[in-house]
Amino acid sequence: MRVLVLGSGAKDHAIAWWFSQSRLINGLFVAPGNVGTQSIATNLAIDPSDPKQVYEACSTHGIDFVFVGTEAPLFTGVIDYLNERGIDTFGAPSRALKLEGDRNFSRMFTDRHNIPTPTHALFDDEQKLSEYLKRHEGERFVVKSNAIAPSRVMIDSSDYHSLMEFSKNILATSPIILEEHLNGLPITVTLFLDNKGYLALPTSSDYMKAEEGGLPTGGMGSICPVPLQEEVSQALVDTIIEPTLFGLKAERMAYKGVLTISVIITKRGPILVDYHVRFNDPAAQAFVPLIKTDIVDILNAMKHDTLSSITLEASTKSTVALVVASEGYPEKPIIGKDLEPMPASLMLNTFEGAPRYYFGGVQEIEGKLVTTGGRCVTVVGVGYNIMNANKNAYKGVKHVHFEGAWFRKDIGDRFFEN
Structure with a gap:
């Protein structure tokens, strides 16, 4: 099997790495890929959301299976386009996309099938939203775009002005879903x-x-x-x-x-x-x-x-994944920073006991590793329990250096604190 993975994020690097471990493939490609995927696959400089470009790449490189694990190509019809032309794919076809792409539809779906969800309401009018929030002053709500939004962007707040300011930006192009806040x-x-x-x-x-x-x-x-x-x-x-x-x-x-x-x-x-x-x-x-x-x-x-x-064979160990982000992320990430060279063995994820490094917004430009996005590297610590995996993740993050790099200091803590 010759496989093409569509995407360029850390998630796509992880999926490509998983494919690279298979004994059943004889060709692995990633489009467009990043600095991490280029060491385990052939990166293709095409637009993964353009069905014609993807199909032409499949024809050129003899690719017989396309794996879509990221959202953008799904919503531009890549799956249906390839299937119609006889190329096997992994990913949701257009008929299923409204489950993610239309939250109001999703909520009606869950209501029809008695699936528990937060109480919710759809708003497409700023004035009606304002009146509702004033009637429920002090209550905590979650606001999301009704349409698919990158990075699951939302706000969770009890402050009227914060909720309204966030909602105004979305209402310019899409209705919003207002949901109750859930503790858990x-x-x-x-x-x-x-x-x-x-x-x-x-x-x-x-x-x-x-x-x-x-x-x-x-x-x-x-x-x-x-x-x-x-x-x-x-x-x-x-x-x-x-x-x-x-x-x-x-x-x-x-x-x-x-x-x-x-x-x-x-x-x-x-x-x-x-x-x-x-x-x-x-x-x-x-x-x-x-x-x-x-x-x-x-x-x-x-x-x-x-x-x-199938009985899934999985390790009995635990992992803690830690994302290293650019200064200014998530609002205005500062990119173009040099990532200091890392040992090849770490970049290639070849040591069984070492942390795994999955690259996102990092590319090789003129022989240097340069940040190109908000979330740059995911460091994954592996250990015999969550506490040990947490320790290994934070040890591993010391190998990731670029100006303005930051990460949360508490990933995994809630699972082993008293």
């Missing part, structure tokens, strides 16, 4: 789907803010797996996973690909807050190092609708 543990559930069942990957917990109570980001860290009580795990299956898969079949949206479910474990049980029809970042960087099953074996099972018969 956020977890990310990642599923491979086929027509007859699913395969669950290790569950993670993501840190989505720049700091505790700070600005929302695309994700600053993750831990995996999450220690959940057996009754909570069963409730996830009974109240969210199984009803979702039933609903997808009943409404003719079932597909072969990945479904990521963002959940908050509350005192009243698991509550779904978002669907994503692709992998999440940094959850993917956290679970990939733990999986021992060949990804191509998984994809072959998906092709033949036998996913539910």
Whole structure:
């Protein structure tokens, strides 16, 4: 199998690395890729969101399978375009995209199938939103764009002016969803789907803010797996996973690909807050190092609708993923900073016990490593438990140096503090 992975982020580097470990591929390409993927695959300088460019690359390089784990190519129709031309793909087709791309539809879907979600309301009018917030002064709400938004951007606040200011920017182009704030543990559930069942990957917990109570980001860290009580795990299956898969079949949206479910474990049980029809970042960087099953074996099972018969082989260890970001991120990241050279063995992720380094906004320009985005490197510590993995992640981050680099200091702490 000759594989093309579409994307350039740390998540895409992690997925490409997973493919690079397979015994069943004889060609690996990434478009457009980054400095991390160029050492394990052939980077292709094409627009991954342009269906014609992707198809031409497949024809030129003899690629017979395209893996789309990131959002942009999904929403420009790459999957359908390639499928119509006989190229196998991994990713959600257009009929399933509204599950992520239209939050109001998603909420109506969950209502129809009795899936627990936060109380919510759709607003497309600034005045009506203002009146509602004034009637509920002092209550804490979450505001999200109704349409797909990069980096899961949202605000979680009880301040009227902050909620209105954030909403005004979105209302210029899209309605907003206003939801109740939920207290609890956020977890990310990642599923491979086929027509007859699913395969669950290790569950993670993501840190989505720049700091505790700070600005929302695309994700600053993750831990995996999450220690959940057996009754909570069963409730996830009974109240969210199984009803979702039933609903997808009943409404003719079932597909072969990945479904990521963002959940908050509350005192009243698991509550779904978002669907994503692709992998999440940094959850993917956290679970990939733990999986021992060949990804191509998984994809072959998906092709033949036998996913539910696979027993996922995963390490008993834990991971802590730590994102190193540029100064000014998430509002106005300062890019173009030189990343100091790292030992080749670390960049190649060749040492079994060493932290893994997955690159995002970093490219090689004129022989130098240069930052090109807000989230630059994800350092993943692996250990015999979360505390040990946390220690290894923070040791590993010392090898990442560029002007203005910053990262959260508390990733994983809540899982082992008294």
